[in-house]
Amino acid sequence: MSKVLVSDPIDQAGIDILSQVATVDVKTGLKPAELIEIIGEYDALMIRSGTRVTQEIIEAGTQLKIIGRAGVGVDNVDVPAATRHGIVVVNSPEGNTIAAAEHAIAMMLSLSRHIPDANVSVKKGEWDRKTFVGAEVYKKTLGIVGLGKIGSHVAAVAKAMGMKLLGYDPFISTERAEQIGCQLVDLDLLIQQADYITLHIPKTPETAHLINATTLAKMKPTARIINCARGGIIDEAALAEAIKQGTIAGAALDVFESEPLGESDLRSLGKNVLLTPHLGASTAEAQVNVAIDVAEQIRDVLLGLPARSAVNIPGLSPDVLEELKPYMELAETLGKLVGQLAGGRVELLNVRLQGELATNKSQPLVVASLKGLLYQALRERVNYVNANIEAKERGIRVIETRDASVRDYAGSLRLEATGTLGTHSVTGALLGEKEIHLTDVDGFPINVPPSKYMLFTLHRDMPGIIGKLGSLLGSFNVNIASMQVGRKIVRGDAVMALSIDDPLPEGILAEITKVPGIRDAYTVTL
Numbered sequence: 313m314s315k316v317l318v319s320d321p322i323d324q325a326g327i328d329i330l331s332q333v334a335t336v337d338v339k340t341g342l343k344p345a346e347l348i349e350i351i352g353e354y355d356a357l358m359i360r361s362g363t364r365v366t367q368e369i370i371e372a373g374t375q376l377k378i379i380g381r382a383g384v385g386v387d388n389v390d391v392p393a394a395t396r397h398g399i400v401v402v403n404s405p406e407g408n409t410i411a412a413a414e415h416a417i418a419m420m421l422s423l424s425r426h427i428p429d430a431n432v433s434v435k436k437g438e439w440d441r442k443t444f445v446g447a448e449v450y451k452k453t454l455g456i457v458g459l460g461k462i463g464s465h466v467a468a469v470a471k472a473m474g475m476k477l478l479g480y481d482p483f484i485s486t487e488r489a490e491q492i493g494c495q496l497v498d499l500d501l502l503i504q505q506a507d508y509i510t511l512h513i514p515k516t517p518e519t520a521h522l523i524n525a526t527t528l529a530k531m532k533p534t535a536r537i538i539n540c541a542r543g544g545i546i547d548e549a550a551l552a553e554a555i556k557q558g559t560i561a562g563a564a565l566d567v568f569e570s571e572p573l574g575e576s577d578l579r580s581l582g583k584n585v586l587l588t589p590h591l592g593a594s595t596a597e598a599q600v601n602v603a604i605d606v607a608e609q610i611r612d613v614l615l616g617l618p619a620r621s622a623v624n625i626p627g628l629s630p631d632v633l634e635e636l637k638p639y640m641e642l643a644e645t646l647g648k649l650v651g652q653l654a655g656g657r658v659e660l661l662n663v664r665l666q667g668e669l670a671t672n673k674s675q676p677l678v679v680a681s682l683k684g685l686l687y688q689a690l691r692e693r694v695n696y697v698n699a700n701i702e703a704k705e706r707g708i709r710v711i712e713t714r715d716a717s718v719r720d721y722a723g724s725l726r727l728e729a730t731g732t733l734g735t736h737s738v739t740g741a742l743l744g745e746k747e748i749h750l751t752d753v754d755g756f757p758i759n760v761p762p763s764k765y766m767l768f769t770l771h772r773d774m775p776g777i778i779g780k781l782g783s784l785l786g787s788f789n790v791n792i793a794s795m796q797v798g799r800k801i802v803r804g805d806a807v808m809a810l811s812i813d814d815p816l817p818e819g820i821l822a823e824i825t826k827v828p829g830i831r832d833a834y835t836v837t838l
């Protein structure tokens with residue numbers, strides 16, 4: 313039975329799902345060294361923001377197949393390292409959208425009306441109404457940085473409160489921004505005009521310290537900033553200084569450069585700074601959503617099924633996979649075949665998507681072709697996650713071409729591999745819905761289904777050659793299941809494709825190439 317380690321608190325609903333297929337150990341608060349020591353036993357790791365999954369942890373996780381982040385941000389996971397090791401990383405892109413958006417709105421209103429400090433004051437027995445005079449958000453300008461799922465919901469709520477919305481997001485269209493009710497502007501303008509700024513972007517190298525001393529200096533002195541996205545998007549030291557100096561009016565932060573928050577000037581800035589301990593996703597509803605969403609994906613991957621929200625398999629959603637599945641098998645088979653025909657080190661793979669495959673949706677077939685090509689070298693270590701990276705690291709250049717005009721079959725795939733020993737090509741198509749057929753080898757037309765063990769020869773088409781090869785194989789006790797010759801002209805060059813029942817015995821290839829007329833022979837295991 314598989315083993316799953318849950319290293320951050322997740323809802324029981326998730327544990328129940330994982331328990332259907334695996335032994336589940338919940339061990340929260342582990343130190344990095346403790347995690348490294350035990351991770352080798354586990355097939356899957358389920359986390360929230362509390363666990364940093366570093367390269368060392370990934371390297372120690374020799375059995376790991378999947379890392380599931382019960383939430384959105386995967387900035388605490390070394391995704392490139394996971395990808396190199398063929399580990400799928402999944403998250404729950406929508407499970408906590410509402411929770412995080414509502415927290416941002418709550419922070420904005422709490423900051424504006426000093427609710428947390430007023431509450432503390434009343435509980436202390438005071439009745440101070442002067443200190444806590446606030447500001448309204450109605451008719452104020454809200455600048456939303458990041459108009460994705462959370463930013464869009466914040467926009468909808470803020471709009472209903474009568475706020476004017478500016479948005480900055482270089483990756484969305486003006487039409488989308490209009491739909492959300494936001495005027496799309498550049499960051500500088502947003503920063504200068506907004507009364508409130510709320511951040512809803514991921515933490516990436518580009519967004520680190522996006523808000524810094526320079527940007528803070530451009531804000532209105534009455535501006536307030538809310539960060540319920542990620543620590544480190546705001547330079548905390550610069551922010552503390554800006555509030556002390558009155559450069560801006562206040563800040564509400566749910567996330568910090570280092571969590572838990574340690575020594576910080578931000579703690580001592582009174583009612584103009586509001587701090588919560590990364591509570592954006594901490595609602596009962598969101599925690600059930602994300603736990604179920606991610607546990608289901610871990611369960612599926614452990615059962616050999618695809619994950620629906622893998623962050624490191626671009627373009628390979630379950631819908632696409634379901635639609636392309638027979639073609640993925642075709643691509644992988646052709647990859648294995650052409651890799652073995654090419655032998656040696658392959659330097660260039662040309663993937664030609666033909667007929668109805670000549671669409672952008674077929675991009676995963678390139679990955680499947682590479683997976684097949686690399687199988688010879690990497691066996692089970694290569695998968696859809698790491699095939700691209702492994703190919704790149706081996707210096708294999710991949711060219712993708714599309715030709716919708718090829719109409720012999722509904723869709724066909726042609727792989728051409730060039731390596732140290734020359735160039736070979738194979739083409740295949742599906743007969744009916746999913747029966748794979750090889751339709752061309754090295755430019756010679758054939759029509760054979762692939763089989764586990766195959767023998768290909770390049771020979772001259774001449775009388776007696778088939779008989780000679782048959783007797784030779786017979787003398788080595790090799791049973792031929794099927795055989796076909798492909799040729800372009802009578803008595804010219806030709807290809808023979810044989811399906812055989814067992815692997816070819818050692819030494820027989822050399823004997824085959826001694827048969828007069830046979831130039832080359834290749835044995836292939838699919």
Ligand SMILES: NC(=O)C1=CN([C@@H]2O[C@H](COP(=O)(O)OP(=O)(O)OC[C@H]3O[C@@H](n4cnc5c(N)ncnc54)[C@H](O)[C@@H]3O)[C@@H](O)[C@H]2O)C=CC1
Pocket residue numbers: 383384385405408409412457458459460461462463480481482483484512513514515518519540541542566567590591592593594
């Ligand atoms: N405080 C908390 O507990 C939670 C925090 N989060 C954080 O919120 C972030 C946003 O979440 P979603 O809205 O679900 O993600 P999303 O992917 O739907 O939206 C992110 C948006 O940011 C935009 N973006 C990316 N780079 C940008 C840049 N350099 N400048 C401006 N815009 C940029 C993208 O185009 C996208 O529209 C997450 O990455 C996560 O870090 C999410 C959930 C809970």
Ligand SMILES: O=C(O)C(=O)COP(=O)(O)O
Pocket residue numbers: 360361362382383384385386408590591592593594
């Ligand atoms: O989903 C996210 O990105 C969050 O930041 C939520 O973090 P958490 O799961 O509450 O530790």
